[in-house]
Amino acid sequence: xxxxxxxxxxxxxxxxxxICFNLKNPDxxxxxxxxxxxxQFAVKINPNNTNKLISKVLTNDGESxxxxxxxxxxxxxxTFGSYFYDIRVIDSDDKINTPMLKANFEILEVIGDGNTTxxxxx
Numbered sequence: 001x002x003x004x005x006x007x008x009x010x011x012x013x014x015x016x017x018x019i020c021f022n023l024k025n026p027d028x029x030x031x032x033x034x035x036x037x038x039x040q041f042a043v044k045i046n047p048n049n050t051n052k053l054i055s056k057v058l059t060n061d062g063e064s065x066x067x068x069x070x071x072x073x074x075x076x077x078x079t080f081g082s083y084f085y086d087i088r089v090i091d092s093d094d095k096i097n098t099p100m101l102k103a104n105f106e107i108l109e110v111i112g113d114g115n116t117t118x119x120x121x122x
Contacts, residue, residue: 007103009085012110014076019068021087023099030064031099036092039066043085043105053078054085080109 002017003010011017023031023039033039043054054074058066066087087100 001108007100008106009104010106010108011070011075012108013078013080014072014110015070016072017070019070020065021068021100022065023087023089024064025099031089031097032062032064033060033066033089034091035061037061038090040088040090041066041068041085042088043083045083047084047102053083075107078107080107082106 001010001012001015002019004019009019021039021041023033025031037059039058039060041054041056041058042052044052054070056068056070058068060066083105084102085105086098086102089097089099091097
């Protein structure tokens, strides 16, 4: 299950998801990606942590959006609960622009996880 409410994301652990992000300038006009610019999507346990639990680097020259694809392997080992994510644009000179500040990224518990037998015993 994928739920996107404004900037906040909720995703069932292990689910496949495609999330489209529209990039905006501070004046709310579309941010058009130039050739050589990369967009980084990163999920962390907290904003101050240096370890990225999920990191995707994307390109989409000439467009004002990117689509982040999350595979089962991206979330299947994460603990249920709340995390943070952001989107950053990195140009060819490694200058960073953050068109989308941190937001919540929640991994939802799913009943079908694990190796539970029919009678409920583990």
